[in-house]
Structure formats: structure tokens, C-alpha cells
Amino acid sequence: MKLEIKNISKQYGKKTVLQGVSQEFSEGVYGLLGPNGAGKTTLVKLICGLIDPTEGQVLYDGKSIAEYDRVELYRMYSAVFQQFSIMPVTVEEIVAEAPAAQVDSERVKKCLELAGMWERIQKLPNKLQSQFGRTIYEDGVEFSGGETQKLLLARAMYKSSPIMLLDEPTAALDPIAESEIYHKYNQISEGKTTVFISHRLASTNFCNRIILIEDGAICEEGTHRELLDKKGKYYNLFEMQAKYYREEEVAE
Ligand code: ADP
Numbered sequence: 001m002k003l004e005i006k007n008i009s010k011q012y013g014k015k016t017v018l019q020g021v022s023q024e025f026s027e028g029v030y031g032l033l034g035p036n037g038a039g040k041t042t043l044v045k046l047i048c049g050l051i052d053p054t055e056g057q058v059l060y061d062g063k064s065i066a067e068y069d070r071v072e073l074y075r076m077y078s079a080v081f082q083q084f085s086i087m088p089v090t091v092e093e094i095v096a097e098a099p100a101a102q103v104d105s106e107r108v109k110k111c112l113e114l115a116g117m118w119e120r121i122q123k124l125p126n127k128l129q130s131q132f133g134r135t136i137y138e139d140g141v142e143f144s145g146g147e148t149q150k151l152l153l154a155r156a157m158y159k160s161s162p163i164m165l166l167d168e169p170t171a172a173l174d175p176i177a178e179s180e181i182y183h184k185y186n187q188i189s190e191g192k193t194t195v196f197i198s199h200r201l202a203s204t205n206f207c208n209r210i211i212l213i214e215d216g217a218i219c220e221e222g223t224h225r226e227l228l229d230k231k232g233k234y235y236n237l238f239e240m241q242a243k244y245y246r247e248e249e250v251a252e
Pocket of ligand 1 (some may be wrong): 036132
């Protein structure tokens with residue numbers, strides 16, 4: 001699906017967070033990069049209509065999201081934000097966001113496999129039917145931060161919406177699990193337009209395109225290769241992180 005933001009500005013009170021931002025997104029994986037406070041989360045919230053722009057428009061396939069009703073709009077995207085809630089239901093019901101009778105178990109399996117969570121679930125005595133959380137069920141399962149993140153990613157994949165928005169979907173994962181997810185980004189995003197916020201440049205290698213935000217505007221946009229060749233801000237960030245890792249290696 002074609003997603004377009006057109007001349008978007010956003011102010012919180014008197015503070016301008018985004019100023020005249022325009023960008024088109026089509027099927028594929030887009031990495032959103034930029035320093036803390038640059039406006040990345042604000043942009044993602046605007047894309048899914050959780051907040052309204054002060055100026056400008058968000059369009060899905062040419063139609064302004066202001067013209068969609070809430071239910072229609074909600075069907076268009078799946079999102080993983082830093083703040084989330086999980087209902088105390090079974091694992092398969094969490095992933096499918098539906099009661100047991102409506103769950104497509106094969107699809108749940110595929111999504112959990114791609115998110116790297118299938119083996120963990122298979123080891124639980126009640127497998128997909130395990131109850132989540134101990135608040136209600138004494139034998140409910142608790143997951144670590146990284147495992148919860150994988151579960152949320154599987155849930156976002158299960159939903160057959162054309163747009164997927166991920167706010168640092170791998171922040172709580174260990175480096176190996178994180179790298180496994182990066183390598184599968186294209187499969188995870190299959191057929192979808194995916195925008196994800198990341199701080200790690202290792203992940204942007206796997207994006208179809210990278211968007212660098214600074215001071216409320218897009219300052220660079222292109223493929224990993226193009227941006228490295230440009231030797232601009234992305235290149236400098238990349239060199240800085242690479243140097244840090246290399247120095248760590250030497251220190252070891
Ligand atoms: P990023 O995701 O790039 O770190 P955010 O989009 O979360 O940046 O925030 C951009 C700026 O907007 C920050 O300075 C933040 O403090 C401010 N901000 C975010 N949400 C609100 C809000 N609801 N009210 C006021 N200011 C906000």
C-alpha cells in the first residue's frame with residue numbers, strides 16, 4: 001500500500017516538533033533514525049492517526065486518513081509501541097487478537113516462528129493454549145521483556161493490515177535474537193509497508209530505505225548504500241557506531 005505524508009507539521013503547545021515533512025512510502029521496510037526527541041514517535045503516531053497534525057495530511061492510497069472512520073483506520077495498520085498492554089488470555093489469542101474459536105493456528109505458528117518465539121512456546125506445558133500472566137491464573141506464564149517484544153511482533157504480523165509500524169521492536173532483545181529478526185525483516189514485512197524506529201545502525205542495513213530525522217525535518221533519505229556514499233550525517237553516525245564496536249573488539 002502507498003502511504004504518504006504531505007507537508008506535515010506538528011506542534012505540542014508552542015513547541016514545534018515536526019515542520020513541513022513530506023515522504024512517500026510503498027511496500028517494503030523503512031527505517032526511521034534520529035536523535036532522541038527528533039520527532040520519530042510523533043511521526044509514527046501521526047501516520048496511524050493516534051494524533052492529528054497541526055498542518056498537512058496523511059494519505060493511505062491517496063485517501064486522507066481523516067476520511068476513514070476509526071474501525072476502518074484500525075484495520076489498515078498494526079503497530080508495536082513502547083507502551084503496550086496484553087490481555088490475560090492464551091498465547092494464541094494474544095497473537096491473533098481473537099477468541100480461540102476464530103484463531104488460525106497455522107498463521108499463529110508462522111508468525112511466532114518468524115518472531116523467534118515458536119520454540120519457547122512449544123516448551124510450555126499448554127503450548128499455544130498457555131494462559132498469559134499470573135495476575136488471574138496461578139499457572140499463567142510470565143515472559144521476559146525480550147520475549148514479550150517477540151510476542152508483540154508476532155501479533156503485529158498476524159494482523160493482515162497493509163501497514164506495519166514498529167517503535168524500536170528489538171530494543172529488549174539480546175544481540176543474537178536481534179540479528180535474527182533483522183535478517184528476517186523482509187519476510188516479516190512481506191506484502192506490507194513497514195516503518196520502524198531504530199537506534200541501531202546494524203538494523204538499517206536490512207531496510208529498503210532509511211529516513212534520517214533531525215530538528216523536526218527529514219535531513220537524509222535513501223538506501224543504506226546511497227547514504228554511505230553520500231558521506232553525510234548517516235555516514236558519520238555509521239562510522240561513529242562502527243568505531244565504537246571496533247574499539248570494543250580491540251579492548252577485548
Ligand atoms: P523521538 O521518538 O524522536 O525520540 P518524540 O516524537 O517522542 O521523539 O518527541 C519529540 C519531541 O516532542 C520531544 O521533545 C518530546 O518531549 C515532545 N513531545 C512528545 N509528545 C509530547 C506531548 N504529548 N506533549 C508535549 N510534548 C511532547
